[in-house]
Amino acid sequence: MPKAMCRDTTLAAVCQGPLFPPRVHLLLAPQVHLCYHTRAVRLAAMALLFLWCNQGSAMGRFGGPMGRRPAPPKPEPGDRPKVILGDKGRALMCRGADRMAHLLGLTLGPVAGNVVSAKDGGSERYETLTDAATIARRIIALPEQTEDVGAMIMRQLVWRVRQRVGDGSATAAVLARAILREARRVITAGANPMMVQKGIDLGVAAAVKALQEMAEPLEGQERFAALATGACGDPDLGRIVGEIFETIGPEGVVNVRDYIGNYLDREYIEGSRFRGSFTSRFFLTDVTHRLVQMVRPYIFISDWNLSQVEQVQPLLELVVRDQTEKRPLLVISASQEGGALSTLLANHQRQVLQCCGVTLKGVGDPLRAALDDLALITGGR
Structure with a gap:
């Protein structure tokens, strides 16, 4: 079995550069004598020495000569920003x-x-x-x-x-x-x-300015129908649209919905409607038809999330105090729950004041837009 002796041989490594801690900037292994019998022992010794040199290092590896930071990879030509002037x-x-x-x-x-x-x-x-x-x-x-x-x-x-x-x-x-x-x-x-x-x-x-001076307001069902037909390319649809705008006037609102059928139809609704739900079934005055009938109610519209008694108590006191004629209260808000809803229900069931809580469908901007429309229709301020 071959045997070799390595004496008076110093294996040392000096870690240099600003990326290494100061405690590593020294000669790590002075006068280390190694005796090895096989190549495996030699490689193991070199690996231990390498780990010793890396102990405490921020890099965890050496590139090129011992202790030098590896060069960063060069960017590919396609990764460079393109500036065109x-x-x-x-x-x-x-x-x-x-x-x-x-x-x-x-x-x-x-x-x-x-x-x-x-x-x-x-x-x-x-x-x-x-x-x-x-x-x-x-x-x-x-x-x-x-x-x-x-x-x-x-x-x-x-x-x-x-x-x-x-x-x-x-x-x-x-x-x-x-x-x-x-x-x-x-x-x-x-x-x-x-x-x-x-x-x-x-x-x-x-x-x-020139277009505004030349503009003429549309009048008559025929002109409305002609404009609608030119926009959609369907004479039947244009005729119905002309009839609708002649009937509801410039302040009316048109709601278009999909329907299963091969024909066009329309329905005229007086007043205004909005999509919402009652916050409790105990507000219903007609349980069979799920209706709440209120005559000349006070209407409170807000985008608040009503959950505390303190949020509705001043409103109830104001309505009850000004009761020359007993008028109900309709509360429309983003949400109603907890103490606020319980207070409204208690006054309604004890017949102190007829109340009804309603929340609208939707969230975010659509909800705020619907509340703004309701406030505009009812004269809110």
């Missing part, structure tokens, strides 16, 4: 906006076109769209990043018009594309971009 950037952004506006403009005009969109899942693989705002929402991104910036700006413009006005999304896209083309042309010719923007603002104000 000048006319090239404007050209690519305008190209993306033009592509989006061209697609939306297909739905504009007396003979509106259709756009077929592929669906990711479900029984139907494709859907046919005619609304410009919906088409814009179906487009998530364009393949080219710089073009995608312009397309998303146009997409946001179209959707904001839809939210604020309800219609005219395709018209807004076509006008924006024309303005963008002319603005880029004059800027490329040497015009100041800020002066071009001021000119666009002045032009928009002048165009809006």
Whole structure:
């Protein structure tokens, strides 16, 4: 069996650099004598010495020469940010906006076109769209990043018009594309971009003023029907819409619902309705038909979550104190529970004051909008 002796041999490691603790900056193994009989023993000794050198180190490994920090990996060419300036950037952004506006403009005009969109899942693989705002929402991104910036700006413009006005999304896209083309042309010719923007603002104000002067209010069922038919392309639907707006007037509200059938129908409701539920069945005055009948009630509308007695006690005292004629109390809020609901029920069941608690359907912005509508209808302040 071969045997070798290693004497007077120093195996030492010095850890250098700011990444290692100060206690490691020294000669770790002075005058370490090793005797080894096989290669395995030698490798084990080297491993122990390596772990000893790494004890207390923040890195946990050595790269290259002992104690040096490994070099960070070089970024790939595709990971580097791309910055495009000048006319090239404007050209690519305008190209993306033009592509989006061209697609939306297909739905504009007396003979509106259709756009077929592929669906990711479900029984139907494709859907046919005619609304410009919906088409814009179906487009998530364009393949080219710089073009995608312009397309998303146009997409946001179209959707904001839809939210604020309800219609005219395709018209807004076509006008924006024309303005963008002319603005880029004059800027490329040497015009100041800020002066071009001021000119666009002045032009928009002048165009809006001229349109307001030329506008004529619609009057008569036939004109309403003609406008609705031009918007939807269905004469039967246009005729019914014209009848509806002639009947309810400019302050009326139209609620459109899906129905299983191959015909169109309408129903006129006097007054106002809202979707809600009673907070307790003990408020019902007609249990059979699940109705609450109140004559000239006081109405309290709030977006609070009523749960404490202190929230409803001042209201009840105010209503009871001003009782020249015994009028009931209707409480509409975001939620009603706990002590607040128990107080309303106790006054109602003991016939101290007829009360009714109601909560509306929905959460967040839809709930607040419904409460605002109710306050406006009932004259709340």
